[in-house]
Amino acid sequence: KFDTFIQNPPFSDGDTTHNYNDEICPNPPESYIVSLQVTSEHNCVASLDQTIIINPVPDAYFDIYFDGTPCDETIVTFDPSSTCEPNPTDYEWYLETTGTFHRGNDNPWTDTLNPGTYNPSLTVTNIYGCSDTYSSSFIIYEGPYVNFEPDAYNGCEILDIDLINYSYPGIGDSIIICEWNFTSLDNLNPPPPTPSFYNCEPVNLLFYEGIYDIELTVVTENGCESAYTYPNNIEVDATPIPNIYYEDIITNIWGIEAGEMYFSADGSMVSLTSGIPLDTLHPDLDDWRFEWWIDSVKYNSTYDFIHAFGSNSDYLGRDYRVCLVLETPLGCSDTICEDVNNNYFSSLFLPNAFTPEYNDGEAQVFLPKGKSLVLYDISVYDKWGNLLWRSDLLDEDGSPVESWDGTYKDEDKLVPSGVYYYVVNKAIFSNGESWPGKRRGTITLIR
Numbered sequence: 001k002f003d004t005f006i007q008n009p010p011f012s013d014g015d016t017t018h019n020y021n022d023e024i025c026p027n028p029p030e031s032y033i034v035s036l037q038v039t040s041e042h043n044c045v046a047s048l049d050q051t052i053i054i055n056p057v058p059d060a061y062f063d064i065y066f067d068g069t070p071c072d073e074t075i076v077t078f079d080p081s082s083t084c085e086p087n088p089t090d091y092e093w094y095l096e097t098t099g100t101f102h103r104g105n106d107n108p109w110t111d112t113l114n115p116g117t118y119n120p121s122l123t124v125t126n127i128y129g130c131s132d133t134y135s136s137s138f139i140i141y142e143g144p145y146v147n148f149e150p151d152a153y154n155g156c157e158i159l160d161i162d163l164i165n166y167s168y169p170g171i172g173d174s175i176i177i178c179e180w181n182f183t184s185l186d187n188l189n190p191p192p193p194t195p196s197f198y199n200c201e202p203v204n205l206l207f208y209e210g211i212y213d214i215e216l217t218v219v220t221e222n223g224c225e226s227a228y229t230y231p232n233n234i235e236v237d238a239t240p241i242p243n244i245y246y247e248d249i250i251t252n253i254w255g256i257e258a259g260e261m262y263f264s265a266d267g268s269m270v271s272l273t274s275g276i277p278l279d280t281l282h283p284d285l286d287d288w289r290f291e292w293w294i295d296s297v298k299y300n301s302t303y304d305f306i307h308a309f310g311s312n313s314d315y316l317g318r319d320y321r322v323c324l325v326l327e328t329p330l331g332c333s334d335t336i337c338e339d340v341n342n343n344y345f346s347s348l349f350l351p352n353a354f355t356p357e358y359n360d361g362e363a364q365v366f367l368p369k370g371k372s373l374v375l376y377d378i379s380v381y382d383k384w385g386n387l388l389w390r391s392d393l394l395d396e397d398g399s400p401v402e403s404w405d406g407t408y409k410d411e412d413k414l415v416p417s418g419v420y421y422y423v424v425n426k427a428i429f430s431n432g433e434s435w436p437g438k439r440r441g442t443i444t445l446i447r
Contacts, residue, residue, distance in 0.1 A: 029053055029054060029055045029056060029128070030053070030054050031051055031052070031053050032051070032052040032053075032054070033049055033050070033051050033052075034049070034050050034051075034052055035047060035048070035049045035050075036048045036049075036050075055126075055128035055129075055130055056126065056128065056130065057126075057130040057131075057132055058088045058124045058125070058126045058130060058131065058132045059132055060080075060088075060122050060123065060124040060131075060132040060133055060134035061080070061081050061122075061134050062078050062079055062080040062081065062120075062122050062134060062136070063078075063079045063081070064076065064077070064078060064079075064120075064136060064138055065077040065079060069223045069224060069225065070138065070139065070140045070141060071115070071140065071141045071142070071143040071170075071222070071223070071224035071225070072114075072115060072140075072141075072142065072143040072224070073112060073113070073114055074112070074113055074140050075110060075111075075112050076110065076111055076112075076113050076138075076140075077108050077109070077110045078093065078108060078109045078110075078111075078120060078122070079108040080106055080108070080109075080122055080124070081106075088106070088124035088125055088126045088131075089105075089125065089126060089127055090103070090124065090125040091103065091104050091105060091106065091122060091123075091124055092122070092123045092124075092125075093109060093120065093121070093122055094120070094121050094122075094123075095111070095118060095119075095120050096118070096119045096120075096121070097116055097117065097118045097119065098113075098118075113140055114140065115140045115141060115142040115143075115170065116139075116140055117137065117138075117139050118137065118138055118139070118140070119135060119136070119137045120135070120136055120137075120138075121133055121134065121135040121136075122134050122135075141170055141172075141173055141220070141222045141223075141224050142170025142171055142173070142224075143170060143220075143224040143225070143226050144167055144168065144169045144170060144173070144175060144218045144219075144220050144224055144225075144226050145167060145168050145169075145226070146167045146216055146217075146218045146226040146227060146228040147166040147167060147228055148163050148164060148165045148166060148167065148214075148216050148228065148230070149163075149164050149166065150162070150163050150164075150214070150230065150234065151164065153230070153232050153233070153234050153235070154234070154235040154236070154237075155236060155237070156236070156237050156238075156239045156330075156331075156332035156333075157207065157208045157209045157236050157237065157238060157239045157271070157272055157273075157332070158206050158207070158208060158239070158272065159206070159207040159208075159234075159236045160204070160205075160206055161204070161205050161206075161207060161234070162202055162203070162204050162205075163180070163202060163203040163204075163205065163214070163216075164202050165178060165200055165201065165202060165203070165216070167200070167216070167218045167228075169218075169220045169221075169224075170220070170222075170224065173220045173221055173222050173224065174220060174221045175200055175218055175219070175220055175221075176198070176219060176220060176221050177197050177198060177217075177218065177219035178197065178198070178199060178200035178216060178217075178218055179197050179216070179217040179218075179219070180194055180195050180203065180214070180215070180216055181194070181214070181215040181216075181217070182194065182205075182212055182213070182214055183212065183213040183214075183215075184210050184211070184212055185210070185211040185212065185213055185233065186210050186211045187210075188208075188209050188210035188211075188273075188274075189208040189209055189210045189273055191207075191212055192205040192206055192207060200218075207234055207236045208236060208272060208273050209236050209237065209238040209239075209271050209272070209273060209274070210236055211233050211234070211235050211236075212233060212234040212235075212236070213229065213230075213233060213234075214229070214230045214234060215227060215228065215229045215230070216228050237328065237330040237331070237332045238270060238271030238272070238274065238328060238330075238332060239271060239272055239328075239332045239333070239334055240268060240269060240270060240271060240278065240326045240327075240328055240332065240333070240334055241268060241269035241271075241272060241334065242265065242268045242324045242325070242326035242334055242335065242336040243265065243266065243267035243268045243269075243324075243336065244263065244265070244322060244324050244336055244338050245263070245264045245265070245266040245267055246261050246262060246263045246264075246322070246338075246340060247261065247262050248260070248261050248262075248342070260306055260307065260308045260309075261306070261307055261309065261340070261342060262304065262305075262306050263292060263300075263304060263305055263306075263307060263322065263324075264303060264304030264305075265278060265279075265290060265303050265304065265324060265326060266278075266279050266304075267279075268324075268326055270328075278326075282303055285303055287329035288303075288326070288327065288328060288329060289301070289325070289326070289327035289333070290302055290303055290324065290325070290326060290327075291323075291324070291325035291327075292305065292307075292322070292323070292324055293321075293322070293323040293324075293325070294307065294320055294321070294322050294323075295320055295321050296321070309342045310371075310396070310397035311371060311372050311396070311397040311398050311430070313340075313341045313342050319339035319340055319341045319342075320339070320340045320341075320342055321337060321338075321339060321340075322337065322338050322339075322340045323335060323336065323337040323338075324336050324337075348368060348369070348370035348373065348376075348424070348427050348435045348437060349368065349369040349370065350368050350369075350378075350422060350424070350437075350441060351366055351367065351368075351369075351443070352441065352442065352443060352444060353443065353444040353445075353446060354366050354406070354443070354444075354445060354446070355445075355446045355447070356405060356406040356414075356445070356447065357447055358446070362403075364405070365403035365404060365405050365406075366380070366389075366403055366404040366405075366406075366422075366443055367400070367403035367404075368400040368403075369399070369400070370398070370399055370400055370427070370435075371397060371398055371399055372397070372398040372429050372430045372431075373394055373398040373399070373400070373427060373428065373429055373430075374394075374398060374428055374429065374430050375426045375427070375428040376392055376393075376394055376400060376426055376427055376428075377390075377391075377392040377424075377425035377426040377427075378390070378391055378392075378400075378422060378423070378424050378425065378427075379422065379423045379425060380404050380420055380421065380422050380423075380443065381420065381421045381422075381423065382415065382420055382421075383418075383419070383420075383421070387409070388404070388407075388408055388409060388415060388420065389404040389407075389409065391404075392426070398429075398430060406445050406447075414447075415445065416445075416447070417445050417446055417447040418444075418445060419442050419443070419444055419445075420442070420443045420444075420445060421440065421441070421442055421443070422440070422441055422442075422443055423439065423440050424437070424439045424440075
């Protein structure tokens, strides 16, 4: 018969072998006396005592800390901890993904790791040679690639720009936020409104005069974040606002309402948003470009000018189309057109003397002056009633085109100096009104 006794607590079961489990972390180590008593069949007894020592086993554990979100290249800190005294004296780290071994003490261990899946383990051993191993796992995600490109980065206001987003997430991730940020660098105008954070599609924006900075920040479902600032500033030059000012001018040596009009760019603005009138720069506008067009024909390239129309609007049967192209020194331009009604002349003037052998030009002939005539007939007689000259021809502006040079019925025979008589048979203007002037009068021919 075999009886086994263990102090604290004692027991007896009569077996030749016995397994006994105590707590694995006694502190301090505990001693046990094991007694074995053997009795023969003749009741002879023999006994043996032996001391057993049980040492503590460490409980390995560590915490993992990331310097920021675990994305792209990340600094990772492994902070060990262990229970049971005395503390472990040997720490052996193993990073399976990289095959890295690290031995040290209970101080935290830091490493810089690239994206991937990691399964770190820590084996701790105490002064008694007892050891324990703890394993964990974590993922460092690949950060998103962020890039975009505007289809234009300089031009004239209002500059219409499409921002094309070329960003994409890391493997196994997805983009959930695209945050656009626009900054005015010169504060001339506010930047365009910010699109929705969740809009990762191409964005269409309108920029006014100024210099702008554009940045895009992308956030993924795993919390990875990356930002990109476009390397070139968006530069938008001012677009002017042209304006046409005009008024009629009735000045003519014959007293005829000659159809002259004064045009200028007064009232134009330097830009769409500045509120600065262009005339505040006048006359220092050498670098600005002005193009004046009347009925698709370019007439002038100055800030202001006077134009004499060939006929009035009634005769033409429509208004004149006047356009101004205004361009800044940086090449930004805009055009304005207006329909101008010119009805400021409808008169007929008849000279009362001429000198065929003296002076030059029109003073040598009897030339009626008029505009916008649609029907016209005039005759010249001597004092005996003989017809010397007659005309009814008008040009495209409704002006008389023929003159009397002091000859007899367009022959080379000269009539002498003296007084002759004109008769206006017809003089009707484009508005249907008859000429209200004197229908009969004298002409003095001086030789």
